[in-house]
Amino acid sequence: MEARKVADDGGALAVALAEAQAGRAEGGIPIGAALIVDGEVRAVGRNRRVQAASVIRHGETDCLENAGRLPAAVYARATMVTTLSPCDMCAGAILLYKIPRVVIGENRTFRGAEDLLRARGVEVVVLDDAACVALMDSFIAAEPALWHEDIGEA
Numbered sequence: 065m066e067a068r069k070v071a072d073d074g075g076a077l078a079v080a081l082a083e084a085q086a087g088r089a090e091g092g093i094p095i096g097a098a099l100i101v102d103g104e105v106r107a108v109g110r111n112r113r114v115q116a117a118s119v120i121r122h123g124e125t126d127c128l129e130n131a132g133r134l135p136a137a138v139y140a141r142a143t144m145v146t147t148l149s150p151c152d153m154c155a156g157a158i159l160l161y162k163i164p165r166v167v168i169g170e171n172r173t174f175r176g177a178e179d180l181l182r183a184r185g186v187e188v189v190v191l192d193d194a195a196c197v198a199l200m201d202s203f204i205a206a207e208p209a210l211w212h213e214d215i216g217e218a
Contacts, residue, residue: 068105073167076100076145077191081169083110083123084147084199090115093214094199097123097146099131099163101138107131113214122214123147124154128161139163147196149176151215159184169196173204174215 070076076098083096087110095111109127112118121129124146139161144150147169150158155177158166165187171178178188204211 069103070100070105071103073143073145073189073191076105076143076167077147077169077193077196079105079108080123080145080147081193081195081199083108084196087111087115087123088199088203093210094203095123095146095148097127097144099127100143100145101141106134106138106142111214114210120153122151122154124150125157128157136162143167145169147193148200149174149178149190150181151176152180155181158186165189167191169193170200172197173200 070079079098080096084094087096088094092114093111097109098105099107107127107130109123109130111123112121112126124144142163143165144158144163145167149168149171158181166181168190170193171190181188
């Protein structure tokens with residue numbers, strides 16, 4: 065991946081949102097993520113559960129997979145940016161790799177494991193981005209069964 069700089073959390077969220085939109089265009093669940101280190105996009109990912117017939121390819125886990133193996137010192141300087149509040153699995157991956165900061169596009173449509181992240185010392189920033197909310201609202205209205213499958217509900 066070619067190095068891209070982002071100026072701030074809003075710029076980083078724009079990168080993650082583009083991933084979410086690409087995932088939706090592929091028929092998938094519109095959740096995107098970006099791993100930012102020292103103001104630079106190191107990796108991006110999107111929920112690929114539908115596209116890859118995967119049970120674990122959420123936006124954040126796909127992003128981490130796309131980052132490849134990185135030294136612990138890199139994760140220690142990283143921010144995970146995600147369009148939607150991270151679920152328990154994705155929060156666990158963030159904690160496992162000791163990523164100290166998470167920027168969330170929105171948590172209105174789904175509030176994940178933010179309290180767990182905070183309790184473990186992770187800085188959590190919620191931007192409450194209208195475009196992220198609109199994207200998820202339209203997806204959930206159009207595909208409620210797929211949404212409930214993705215978050216592990218009946």
